[in-house]
Amino acid sequence: MLKLLGAIIVVFSCTLIGLTVASAYSRRPGEIRALQNALQLLETEISYGATPLPDALASVSERCDTRVALLFNRAAQELMTMRGITAREAWEIALSEYYPKSALSRIDRSILLELGNSLGVSDREDQVKHLMLAKEQLKLEQTKAEDASIKNTKVYNYLGFLGGLTLVLILI
Amino acid sequence: MKPIRQVITRTEAINNSALDEVLNLLPINLRQMLSDLPDPVKDTVEEIRIRQGRPLMLGLADGDCYVTYRGTVTAEQLEAYQVDAGDVERVTQLISRSSLYALEEELRNGFITLQGGHRVGITGKVLTEQGRVKNIKYISGFNFRVSREVPGVANKVLPYLISPEGRFYHTVLISPPRCGKTTLLRDLVRRLSEGVPELNFKGVTVGVVDERSEIAGCFRGIPQRDLGPRADVLDACPKAAGMMMLLRSMGPDIIATDEIGRQEDVAALEEVFNAGVKVLTTIHGSSLEELADRPALQYLFQIKAVQRFVLLGRSRGVGTVEDIIDGHTMGSLGVRLC
Numbered sequence: 242m243l244k245l246l247g248a249i250i251v252v253f254s255c256t257l258i259g260l261t262v263a264s265a266y267s268r269r270p271g272e273i274r275a276l277q278n279a280l281q282l283l284e285t286e287i288s289y290g291a292t293p294l295p296d297a298l299a300s301v302s303e304r305c306d307t308r309v310a311l312l313f314n315r316a317a318q319e320l321m322t323m324r325g326i327t328a329r330e331a332w333e334i335a336l337s338e339y340y341p342k343s344a345l346s347r348i349d350r351s352i353l354l355e356l357g358n359s360l361g362v363s364d365r366e367d368q369v370k371h372l373m374l375a376k377e378q379l380k381l382e383q384t385k386a387e388d389a390s391i392k393n394t395k396v397y398n399y400l401g402f403l404g405g406l407t408l409v410l411i412l413i
Numbered sequence: 414m415k416p417i418r419q420v421i422t423r424t425e426a427i428n429n430s431a432l433d434e435v436l437n438l439l440p441i442n443l444r445q446m447l448s449d450l451p452d453p454v455k456d457t458v459e460e461i462r463i464r465q466g467r468p469l470m471l472g473l474a475d476g477d478c479y480v481t482y483r484g485t486v487t488a489e490q491l492e493a494y495q496v497d498a499g500d501v502e503r504v505t506q507l508i509s510r511s512s513l514y515a516l517e518e519e520l521r522n523g524f525i526t527l528q529g530g531h532r533v534g535i536t537g538k539v540l541t542e543q544g545r546v547k548n549i550k551y552i553s554g555f556n557f558r559v560s561r562e563v564p565g566v567a568n569k570v571l572p573y574l575i576s577p578e579g580r581f582y583h584t585v586l587i588s589p590p591r592c593g594k595t596t597l598l599r600d601l602v603r604r605l606s607e608g609v610p611e612l613n614f615k616g617v618t619v620g621v622v623d624e625r626s627e628i629a630g631c632f633r634g635i636p637q638r639d640l641g642p643r644a645d646v647l648d649a650c651p652k653a654a655g656m657m658m659l660l661r662s663m664g665p666d667i668i669a670t671d672e673i674g675r676q677e678d679v680a681a682l683e684e685v686f687n688a689g690v691k692v693l694t695t696i697h698g699s700s701l702e703e704l705a706d707r708p709a710l711q712y713l714f715q716i717k718a719v720q721r722f723v724l725l726g727r728s729r730g731v732g733t734v735e736d737i738i739d740g741h742t743m744g745s746l747g748v749r750l751c
Contacts, residue, residue: 252650291512291514291515291517292472292515293510293511295510320511323438325441325503325507327511361506361512361514362506363513364517365512365514365546407707409557
């Protein structure tokens with residue numbers, strides 16, 4: 242009886258681990274897409290409105306997908322405190338809070354960090370170029386993420402459950 | 414008579430917050446150094462000069478000095494704090510609110526107006542397009558000009574600028590740079606728009622064309638300086654065009670502008686004279702004779718429309734009124750104020 246209970250717990254937890262890993266794979270493409278859209282909004286704010294960066298970030302955070310709103314909202318808040326930090330630093334602080342909660346990969350993060358270096362420090366054309374570059378790179382990552390998602394989501398879903406079963410068989 | 418200099422001293426205590434407004438836009442390390450300065454120095458700071466690879470400097474009422482990293486002033490260059498590239502980058506970001514792209518127009522003019530009406534002059538590598546300044550890249554130097562309101566500087570000259578019937582004379586303020594010309598102009602505008610009961614002068618509508626954003630110190634179109642209840646401000650507008658716009662649309666009784674000098678400015682002024690609107694303006698220069706040699710201004714003197722010339726100088730401190738001259742007789746009114 243006790244053995245059966247233990248077996249059930251092992252299978253259950255392994256399945257859960259599998260599902261979690263799978264969900265990270267399936268969430269990532271969506272988040273990257275949301276990021277691209279948000280960057281598009283930012284680009285519009287900068288190129289057409291010439292809105293100051295803190296206001297532009299705040300307005301993007303209100304209009305973009307809720308999954309990425311935290312990043313923009315936090316960066317805007319940091320900049321509005323006027324405690325002497327640069328746009329890059331504010332962006333890095335926001336990113337360090339947002340990244341652990343997101344499904345993004347390290348490559349995605351480095352693309353965003355790279356973008357932070359150029360935020361707000363040049364004229365309009367240059368800003369648009371940097372935003373376009375970041376979007377292009379994210380698009381590339383998105384295709385990769387989608388492929389990985391199709392491949393891995395199912396694999397990890399099953400792997401968790403089956404791995405749990407195998408473990409039980411070995412232990413019994 | 415009491416020197417204007419003393420009036421300035423009295424109001425400095427109130428205006429120290431002006432310096433704080435500027436300090437809040439500096440990086441933490443510079444902010445710390447400058448806020449540690451002794452109060453007498455802080456009270457007289459007119460300019461903060463930040464140049465990459467050069468010592469941090471202050472422009473005071475009586476000359477300039479270096480600032481050490483401990484927040485003291487010194488005359489020794491070697492003891493001074495050296496501004497590095499990081500400082501310059503931070504200053505750039507902070508004064509632009511991290512939005513250099515939103516300031517292309519301002520960079521083209523070479524300065525940014527901050528909240529509170531303070532101006533920051535900017536130097537660096539200038540990019541041109543078809544011979545016109547397009548932008549400034551590789552920004553390397555700043556000059557923060559602390560703008561202080563000095564309420565009351567106009568009181569001494571006002572009696573000479575208003576006729577016994579309570580009408581304002583066409584007035585030109587003449588002064589070399591940094592002698593309190595804009596400060597006096599601003600206070601005159603405020604008094605004229607408020608009204609001067611002791612001279613039997615009712616407040617009138619004053620249109621202000623503020624090409625260099627110095628008179629009203631507009632931030633996003635809103636005047637940061639007190640210009641009284643009846644002032645309309647066209648911020649960053651070219652003078653000649655602005656005077657016409659105000660004349661046509663805002664029904665001013667007086668039009669005030671800063672630093673007339675070009676041919677088109679004088680032509681626009683003539684329109685204003687003809688429309689029966691009073692003029693209050695300033696000219697860079699130190700004497701009437703010197704100005705008469707400048708072709709654009711020669712005409713202005715010929716038409717004899719200006720009724721009062723106020724000459725400013727520094728002989729007894731910033732804002733000394735050297736002389737007031739009747740534009741009709743070209744004779745001194747016999748006033749040597751302060």
